[in-house]
Each structure stands twice: as structure tokens, then as C-alpha cells.
Amino acid sequence: MFRKLLGLVCLPLFVFVSCEGGDGNNNNNNNNGNGGGGGSEPDVPEVVKEEVSFDQSVYTDNELPLGTTDITLSLTRTVDEDAASYPITTDLPAEIGVPSSVDFAAGEAAASIIVDLSQIQQDVLYEGWIAVHVPDNPEYPGDSVIVSLMTSTWTTLEGKGQFYDNFTEMIIEVDVQKSLTAETPTYRILNPYPAEASEALAAKMNSYTTAYGTAVTGGEASAYIEFWHTGSGSDLIEWKDDSQNPYWRPGVLGTGEDFTFTMEYHPLYAPFNGVQGMESECRMISEGLYKFIPQLCYWLDPEGTTSRRGLAYNVAESYFSLPDAETKVEDVI
Numbered sequence: 467m468f469r470k471l472l473g474l475v476c477l478p479l480f481v482f483v484s485c486e487g488g489d490g491n492n493n494n495n496n497n498n499g500n501g502g503g504g505g506s507e508p509d510v511p512e513v514v515k516e517e518v519s520f521d522q523s524v525y526t527d528n529e530l531p532l533g534t535t536d537i538t539l540s541l542t543r544t545v546d547e548d549a550a551s552y553p554i555t556t557d558l559p560a561e562i563g564v565p566s567s568v569d570f571a572a573g574e575a576a577a578s579i580i581v582d583l584s585q586i587q588q589d590v591l592y593e594g595w596i597a598v599h600v601p602d603n604p605e606y607p608g609d610s611v612i613v614s615l616m617t618s619t620w621t622t623l624e625g626k627g628q629f630y631d632n633f634t635e636m637i638i639e640v641d642v643q644k645s646l647t648a649e650t651p652t653y654r655i656l657n658p659y660p661a662e663a664s665e666a667l668a669a670k671m672n673s674y675t676t677a678y679g680t681a682v683t684g685g686e687a688s689a690y691i692e693f694w695h696t697g698s699g700s701d702l703i704e705w706k707d708d709s710q711n712p713y714w715r716p717g718v719l720g721t722g723e724d725f726t727f728t729m730e731y732h733p734l735y736a737p738f739n740g741v742q743g744m745e746s747e748c749r750m751i752s753e754g755l756y757k758f759i760p761q762l763c764y765w766l767d768p769e770g771t772t773s774r775r776g777l778a779y780n781v782a783e784s785y786f787s788l789p790d791a792e793t794k795v796e797d798v799i
Contacts (some may be wrong), residue, residue, distance in 0.1 A: 507790055510538065516600050518543040519551050519609035520569075526614045528591065534617055535584045541568055542599060546575040548684065554579065558594035558613060561585040568598060583617070588647055591616045617645045620654065625789030629658045630799055632783045633762070634666045642788060645692075652694035655786055659687035664717030671718060671729070680722040685729075687717030695754070701750040705758070713760070720764070731760035731782055754791025755798070758784040 521540040532536075543550070544609040551570040556564040562769045563582030570577045586592060594662035621645040625641040638658060645652035647763035659667075664684040707714040718729035747759045762782035789792040 499652070516603060517543040517609075518598050518600055518613040520596075520598065522611060522616075523609075523618060524612045526612070528614065528616055529618045529620070529786075530583075530615055531618055535582070537581050537583065537615070539576050539581060539596070539611060540576065540578045542576050544575070546570065546573055546601055548748075550571050555598045555599070558596065559592060561587070562592055562594075562613075564596055571586045579662055581613075583615075586617060588617050588619050592734060597675075606797045619645055621646055623789050627655065627789050628785075628787045628790075628795035629655050630785045631659075631663070631667070633636070633670060634716075635661050636666060637799065640786075645694075648694060650695040650698060650700070652692065654691075655691040657687075657689065658691050658714070659717045661717075667729075668718050671720070678685045678718050681721045682718060685717050685719030686715065688714040694718075696748070702746070702752065703748050703756060703758075713763075722757055727764045730763050731758075731784075732763055752791075752793050754788035755793045755795070756786045758782075758786070760784070 480498055518541060520544060525537065526541065527537075527607075527775075550569060551567045551569045553567050554565055556562075558564060563585070565579045565581075568577050568579050579595070591614065593612075593614045595610045595612050597608045599608040623642045623644055626639040629638045629640045630636070638660065640658055641656040643654040643656065661684060664687050665738060668682045668684050688707035691705055691706050692708070693703045696702045704712075705714065706712050713730045713732045715728060715730050719731075720727045747757060751757045760782050785795045785798065
């Protein structure tokens with residue numbers, strides 16, 4: 467995903483300039499008072515437009531590995547005979563150290579700059595641009611790279627966790643991440659609904675909905691479920707999906723004659739029929755073993771207008787165990 471920050475017009479690297487000379491038959495020639503003799507003007511050497519640019523136009527990494535202290539950005543130039551230094555400007559915050567210039571050695575068309583990240587804060591998104599310029603060259607004011615980055619606040623735990631949804635009736639081996647900065651224990655269950663789990667759930671839903679003219683298939687599932695203890699020393703948990711929504715999607719899509727719906731697991735309440743969620747049952751039930759009791763809901767989109775219509779089930783009991791949990795999901799299912 468690359469694009470230029472500055473709206474520059476791409477020009478050829480080489481611009482050739484030439485003139486026609488007189489041949490004695492051209493009435494418009496300039497004979498300089500020599501009796502109309504033939505001749506031609508001297509050749510004009512080719513003009514090279516100097517350019518310097520970043521090898522990419524976008525640097526985006528919102529999850530830099532923890533401990534990253536710098537990044538390297540590469541540049542190239544079109545005129546490389548002599549050593550040269552090109553100015554660099556930026557609008558990034560002062561915590562990010564950007565050099566004031568980039569230096570090319572004689573005969574070298576490539577160089578790089580090191581951007582210092584040692585002073586940036588965790589869990590803060592830094593966005594801006596870095597531009598390089600060719601001095602005194604109005605034809606080519608500069609090139610730039612868009613920067614968007616933050617250091618990761620997550621670490622991947624060794625081993626596999628286990629995730630179970632009682633509607634899919636499958637125990638899924640999952641990778642697990644733990645937050646390094648959250649005030650209470652906070653985890654991410656990665657890819658809790660691979661294709662085979664979403665398809666199994668869709669097949670089960672079809673057994674209920676086919677009679678109503680609704681076809682259910684696999685859809686887009688949440689990339690992860692992020693959950694956390696609600697307070698210091700608390701075993702109660704809350705959660706959201708990878709889009710920061712207070713629910714997760716198991717990857718089920720339904721289609722009827724005049725509507726479509728997606729399925730979602732809401733954490734604390736049943737928004738359709740007034741049934742309250744079972745907050746006290748959403749908790750760590752033993753060290754590293756968690757129980758989720760969300761409200762399993764349909765979200766429908768009739769005629770292009772998002773609305774909520776009906777509750778699929780009251781309770782969608784699920785379990786999760788950390789990789790190092792003494793009691794795992796397979797021990798309680």
C-alpha cells in the first residue's frame with residue numbers, strides 16, 4: 467500500500483532539448499551575414515533532472531515489536547556522480563528522532579536514514595510524514611513517506627490455549643497474547659473461529675432457520691476476542707472484539723428474502739427481550755480457566771438499515787484456558 471504524500475507530477479528522468487539548424491534552403495535561417503550559407507546550431511547537451519525519493523511512500527506498522535528502538539528508511543537518487551546531502555523535514559512529534567539530512571557518497575545512488583524511536587511511549591499511536599528535498603530545484607520540491615506506528619503492548623504466550631463454544635461443540639487450539647501494560651490481567655484469544663468452526667456453527671443454525679426460508683453460511687469472524695478482569699483482584703471479566711465492539715462475531719451470515727443478518731455474542735445483556743446478562747457467571751472459574759456466558763444475538767440489516775430484531779438464544783456458554791492453566795477446557799467439557 468504505497469502512495470505519494472505530495473501531489474507531484476511524474477516527469478521523465480531525462481529531458482532532451484534540440485534545435486533545427488539551417489540548411490541553406492530555409493528562409494528562416496540565421497546566416498549571420500555570411501551570404502546565406504548553410505549551417506546548424508551546436509547540439510544542446512541533455513538536461514538531467516535530479517530526484518531523490520524514499521523507496522516506499524507509506525511506513526505503517528501499528529504493532530512494532532516491544533523494545534524496537536529505531537526503524538530504517540531507504541532512499542535513492544537519480545544523479546550519483548558526486549557526494550551530496552539532502553535536507554529532511556518532518557511533522558512527527560519530538561519523541562521521534564528524525565535526521566535533518568540524508569547523505570549520499572560519491573557514486574552511490576542509495577542511502578538510508580535511521581529514525582530514533584527510543585523515546586516513544588507504549589500504547590501511543592504516532593502519525594505524520596517525513597520529507598526529503600532537492601535544494602534549489604523547483605521542478606522537484608521533494609518526496610515523502612507517511613509514518614504510522616506504535617510499539618506493541620502485547621506478548622505472545624508460549625504454547626496453545628483452548629477455546630470452546632458450546633454451539634460449535636469444538637475445542638479450538640488457539641494462540642494467546644497477554645497485555646504488558648494493562649492494569650488488570652488482559653488477554654487476546656487469536657482466531658477463535660477458524661473456518662471449520664464457523665462452518666459448523668452455520669450448519670447448526672441452518673437446521674433451525676431453513677424452515678423460515680433463511681440460508682445460513684460462514685461469514686467474517688472476529689480476528690480475536692480481547693477480555694480483561696474488571697478490577698484488581700477481580701475474577702469477573704468483560705470483553706470486546708478486534709474492532710473495539712463490546713461483542714464478538716463467530717462468523718455466521720444469514721440471508722432471507724428481504725434481509726440479511728450476522729450473528730454476534732454480546733457480553734453483558736440481551737438487548738432484545740429484556741433478559742439480563744449473567745455477569746457473575748462471566749469469570750475466571752479456576753486459575754487460567756475462564757467461562758463466558760454471552761447473549762447470542764442476530765443483527766439484521768433489512769432494506770439497508772441496520773436494526774436489531776430478535777434473540778437467537780439466551781445463552782451461548784463458552785470456555786477458554788490459558789496455555790499454562792492447570793485445568794484446561796478439555797478437562798471440563
